[in-house]
Amino acid sequence: MFVSRSMTRRVATVGPEATIFEIxxxxxxKRIRHVPVVEKDNKLVGIVSDRDLRSAxxxxxxxxxxxxEEKAKLQGLRAKDIMTRKVFTISPGYTIQDALxxxxxxxxxxxxxxxxxxxLRGILSVRDLLRAFINVLGIGQPGTLLCILVEExxxxxxxxxxxxxxxxxxxxxxxxxxxxxxxxxxVFPYLLTQNVAHVKKRLQEMGYTLLDPxxxxxxxxxxxxxxxxxxxx
Amino acid sequence: MKRTGIVFDERYLLHKTGxxxxxxxxRLTAIREGLEQEGLREKLIPVPAVPADLKWILAxxxxxxxxxxxxxxxxxxxxxxSPDNQMCAQTYEVALLAVGGILEACRGxxxxxxxxxxxxxxxxxHHAEVSRAMGFCYFNNVAIAARYIQKQFGINRVGIVDxxxxxxxxxxxxxDDDPTVYYYSIHQHPSFAYPGTGREFEYGRxxxxxxxxxxxVLPGQGDEDYRRLLExxxxxxxxxxxxxxxxxSAGFDGHRDDDMSDxxxxxxxxxxxxxxxxxLADTHSGGRIVSVLEGGYCLHRLPxxxxxxxxxxxxx
Numbered sequence: 001m002f003v004s005r006s007m008t009r010r011v012a013t014v015g016p017e018a019t020i021f022e023i024x025x026x027x028x029x030k031r032i033r034h035v036p037v038v039e040k041d042n043k044l045v046g047i048v049s050d051r052d053l054r055s056a057x058x059x060x061x062x063x064x065x066x067x068x069e070e071k072a073k074l075q076g077l078r079a080k081d082i083m084t085r086k087v088f089t090i091s092p093g094y095t096i097q098d099a100l101x102x103x104x105x106x107x108x109x110x111x112x113x114x115x116x117x118x119x120l121r122g123i124l125s126v127r128d129l130l131r132a133f134i135n136v137l138g139i140g141q142p143g144t145l146l147c148i149l150v151e152e153x154x155x156x157x158x159x160x161x162x163x164x165x166x167x168x169x170x171x172x173x174x175x176x177x178x179x180x181x182x183x184x185x186x187v188f189p190y191l192l193t194q195n196v197a198h199v200k201k202r203l204q205e206m207g208y209t210l211l212d213p214x215x216x217x218x219x220x221x222x223x224x225x226x227x228x229x230x231x232x233x
Numbered sequence: 234m235k236r237t238g239i240v241f242d243e244r245y246l247l248h249k250t251g252x253x254x255x256x257x258x259x260r261l262t263a264i265r266e267g268l269e270q271e272g273l274r275e276k277l278i279p280v281p282a283v284p285a286d287l288k289w290i291l292a293x294x295x296x297x298x299x300x301x302x303x304x305x306x307x308x309x310x311x312x313x314x315s316p317d318n319q320m321c322a323q324t325y326e327v328a329l330l331a332v333g334g335i336l337e338a339c340r341g342x343x344x345x346x347x348x349x350x351x352x353x354x355x356x357x358x359h360h361a362e363v364s365r366a367m368g369f370c371y372f373n374n375v376a377i378a379a380r381y382i383q384k385q386f387g388i389n390r391v392g393i394v395d396x397x398x399x400x401x402x403x404x405x406x407x408x409d410d411d412p413t414v415y416y417y418s419i420h421q422h423p424s425f426a427y428p429g430t431g432r433e434f435e436y437g438r439x440x441x442x443x444x445x446x447x448x449x450v451l452p453g454q455g456d457e458d459y460r461r462l463l464e465x466x467x468x469x470x471x472x473x474x475x476x477x478x479x480x481x482s483a484g485f486d487g488h489r490d491d492d493m494s495d496x497x498x499x500x501x502x503x504x505x506x507x508x509x510x511x512x513l514a515d516t517h518s519g520g521r522i523v524s525v526l527e528g529g530y531c532l533h534r535l536p537x538x539x540x541x542x543x544x545x546x547x548x549x
């Protein structure tokens with residue numbers, strides 16, 4: 001759950017004097033989009049993103065290339081000239097949830113992980129968070145997802161979990177999401193089985209509504225982006 | 234009329250899966266009932282099932298896996314690798330016999346004694362990985378058949394069409410990096426169905442890149458969607474690949490009455506789809522088809538589905 005468990009530890013970094021061409025080569029070699037800039041003792045002083053690089057280099061550089069004399073001039077541009085100095089950072093003791101909210105609020109693609117002494121310990125990118133959530137969703141394991149609509153009241157999940165457990169079926173994960181209707185929750189058990197027909201039947205006998213798979217959703221869009229055809233129940 | 238072989242052995246009924254399990258012996262008795270309608274059985278050439286030579290099993294699975302499976306069976310385990318794989322004391326022998334029947338059918342087709350064949354076997358195979366049993370499957374029947382055909386008869390290109398409603402993860406993975414076996418699967422979208430693989434962007438790996446193709450179907454979709462996807466994804470690719478023989482993973486669980494899926498295929502569409510596969514084989518593969526039963530759990534629909542399937546093999 002902590003950032004220290006999900007971050008990339010072997011971070012590619014540069015010093016403040018690195019040229020933009022060195023940074024560009026590093027990014028394409030390592031296939032990364034963020035390079036922290038550190039001084040001695042691994043002290044973080046800034047970060048260069050691929051967007052910073054693109055703004056610093058002429059557009060033609062990425063197309064047909066540039067003339068040697070132009071390149072020589074750009075050689076003078078260093079990390080310290082193009083880097084972002086006010087960096088959004090997190091500490092290793094932050095949680096994945098902290099990181100998710102910070103990335104959403106700050107709109108950056110990666111957060112350098114810095115300890116109390118200002119030393120760089122790692123980096124947490126959107127890619128690392130994706131990996132963590134692929135794991136949480138359980139989609140690396142063979143199984144079947146169901147979606148059950150339940151009243152929002154205490155004890156619903158227990159009944160569902162008990163019934164499924166009684167049938168000898170294991171869970172890969174269980175997600176609970178808000179539903180369109182205020183007093184309803186959508187429960188998504190990911191079951192590690194192919195044999196779901198009798199599970200569905202049992203749940204329906206217990207009085208639960210299984211949501212039509214074409215109406216499943218995991219996301220709540222901001223109000224203005226929501227589809228007009230909200231499912232009706 | 235073609236010379237169509239049929240693999241069916243009473244011993245395939247001996248693999249028992251326990252309560253609440255849909256992969257039951259009654260599936261095969263339902264299929265037998267269908268094949269006995271309208272004198273169909275008399276038009277078919279029986280292919281005897283003998284236990285498969287282990288060397289063919291080992292062309293796909295690891296020795297460690299086979300040993301583990303045999304030991305689990307021998308020591309009376311009721312489950313192997315996953316709770317989906319319920320079994321009994323006979324399961325290992327029956328699984329060997331299933332492969333053995335299929336290989337006999339392959340031999341008949343490759344030696345020209347048969348034009349094609351349908352193998353009504355249990356247990357099914359397409360979820361079985363190299364060293365892991367999954368989703369009711371133990372030995373990957375069609376993968377072993379493909380290797381057997383290649384090695385025993387010097388065949389280069391084998392095409393596999395898997396229309397079971399679940400993705401054949403085992404088969405795909407076994408041939409992931411192999412450009413000589415084309416794996417095509419059409420199935421319910423992996424976000425809505427077991428086993429969660431078979432996404433549209435899975436094309437194979439390394440040398441095998443471009444020799445895997447998946448067509449996911451959404452819940453509620455049926456005949457017209459299947460037809461559109463097959464026309465877009467299967468027919469042109471097989472016309473390019475020109476398989477020398479086609480192996481079919483025939484699963485009937487996408488039928489609208491089968492509660493193992495949310496797809497809505499009609500009986501008539503299964504016939505249409507099989508007719509198109511026969512046409513593909515006639516054009517590119519000298520008519521050679523070995524069709525192997527995978528899923529299909531609606532005991533009321535299996536008789537007609539099996540009958541139409543076999544009639545299509547006989548008559549095109």
